[in-house]
Amino acid sequence: MNRRRAPAHPLLEIAAVAAAALLLTFIAFGPGLRAAFVSDDINAIVQNHWVTGPLDAAGIATHLSWWGEGRSDSPGYRPAATLSFALNRATSGSDPFGYRVVNFAMNALCAALLFALGGALGLRREAAAAAAAIFTVLPIHSEAVLWIVGRAELGAAAAFLLAALLCVIHRRRGGVWPVAAASAAVLLGMGFKENTVTVLAAPAIFHLACERSSLLARRDAMAVAGMAAAVAVYLLLRTAADGPAIVASTGSLLDNPLSLLAPATRLLGALAVFGRYLALSLWPAALSVDYSFDALGIGPGFVASTDTGVALAFLGACLWAGLRGPGRRDVVVAGLLLAAASFSIVSNTVFVLGTILGERLFYLPTAGLCLAVAALVDPVFRSPQRRRRSIVAAACVLLVAASIAVDRARASQWLTPTTLFEAAVRVQPRSARAHMELGTAYGYAGRIDDSMKQFEAALEIWPEYAAASFNQGNALARAQRYQEAIAAYRRSLAAEPKLVRAWHNLALSERILGDPAAWLEAMRGAVSVAGGSPSLNNELGEALLANGRYDEAIAVYDGLVATGEAVAASLFNRGVAHHHLGGCAAAVEDYRLASAAPAPAPEAVAAAAGCLRELGRSEEAASIEQAGKVANRGIRR
Secondary structure, three states: OOOOOOOOOHHHHHHHHHHHHHHHHHHHHHHHOOOOOOOHHHHHHHOOHHHHOOOOHHHHHOOOOOOOOOOOOOOOOOHHHHHHHHHHHHHHOOOHHHHHHHHHHHHHHHHHHHHHHHHHOOOOHHHHHHHHHHHHHOHHHHHHHHOHHHHHHHHHHHHHHHHHHHHHHHHHHOOOHHHHHHHHHHHHHHHHOHHHHHHHHHHHHHHHHOOOOHHHHHHHHHHHHHHHHHHHHHHHHHHHOOOOOOOOOOOEOOOEHHHHOOHHHHHHHHHHHHHHHHHHHHOOOOOOOOOOOOOOOOOOOOOOOHHHHHHHHHHHHHHHHHHOOOOOHHHHHHHHHHHHHHHHOOOOOOOOOOOOOOHHHHHHHHHHHHHHHHHHHHHHHHOOOHHHHHHHHHHHHHHHHHHHHHHHHHHHHOOOHHHHHHHHHHHOOOOHHHHHHHHHHHHHOOOHHHHHHHHHHHHHHOOOOHHHHHHHHHHHHHOOOHHHHHHHHHHHHHHOOOOHHHHHHHHHHHHHOOOHHHHHHHHHHHHHHHOOOHHHHHHHHHHHHHOOOHHHHHHHHHHHHHOOOOOHHHHHHHHHHHHHHHHHHHHHHHHHHHHOOOOOOHHHHHHHHHHHHHOOOHHHHHHHHHHHHHHOOOOOO
């Protein structure tokens, strides 16, 4: 007599899927484990004092900590992601390996939550497991998994899927705890990335696509209210962290050509971009870290492209699947609507983003798409015909294997900035940013001639690309080709007069070449943009001294002293200016203050002692010299 095997405990099944997904993640993306920090990793991790400094969870939660406080162009407030980076730093140091291991684990968690959501909606475990396996290794996910800052997408997706699962549980069982847990998940997810907010549509989606009743409507409304309260808490925290809750993106031809188009053209372009996302999901032969101007050929007058056809064909297929398709049509509709909700906020239709297309942005929407596809094949796994089940299972295995092969090749591209942007330039030869980033990578590698070719390619695509000229100048300056660097910095400032780093680096180059007037002009430019920067004002004072403008230098240093931002060099340089104007009597007090600083500069000690002797205060001069020797004992300069 055949006995039906008792089902495993759901939590054990979910744990088993998580373990399998983690293994698949390491197999698929493992070649990228030893990759370097790349691009925005530098902003969010390497140069972010909230990550590299002492662990300060409260400070991270109460500040715009995503890129630290030194960058005015930071996306701002993602405290959960930043705290996770800080914890990585505290436990595994600065090695990128540990950060990527966490990303791999989070990818596996998302796959397990997708499996659990499919099961909660009534899919067979085989269908839900197939969705989870394909989601785990989908090649378009490589950016979110391998790019360490992709953790923002991973955290938001995990929170979205967990909250959606809890909404289904609440529909079935009621009670307070599923709503409370879903609300907590939403608050945590918003701390990773703002697109978690789209899960508020999940209860309405389940009500529309699945079973309906007045009781279920009340439960769905309760879930929405609880999650909305969590979003309100996030917005309060975000506002208290010194900034508006939502910052509208400004138009940018480079990053998002859609942002500068008329509404009708923008929507047509957004439809084509959606088609490109779908094409990359189905045929990932042209994955790239960058799609900025002019990679997609979208601009004024745009109507349609091949990608538009892909989008329209997909929408037609969705209509058929929802109305007449095979399988669990309720779950098909739910999956498609969850994908639409999660994509809405990154689609450049509801809001204009800072980017036209980013593969990592499609990570969460593909969860809903995988769920819908699993629902289409669900009847096969219920069929008594073993042959049909075997064919579908074999197709899933082949798809996973093919995806792994693509993933491993893609992961190898992430090893260094050079390999990553060489791949981007191959795939997107019309991307100005890809050429600029590759030129910068070549510059750091000492490949100056190759670097110059890439900068020239970027500027050919977009002649007003200030960052390309600026980074070209940096590469030339590192090669000690200062005249050419100066020309590049001046080109960048002609395109973007407020680029303070270009003013500063121009000033440093002019100083090295020994042109005091040009040095001063550039420092004035830097200070006019950066305002009250103490370090720049100190350097401005030095430039004024070099040009013999002693009264102006004194005024600059007086301002630093008045605001408490003067350093020992400020006091010494003010003494030098006073010395030129009024001799030792005018300068000695500044020299004395500079020599009293911790580990004072020898020139400050020598100047103070020399002036004191000239003024007949020899004993005081000897005392300062002795104190300077003691203070500098053991100091290596």
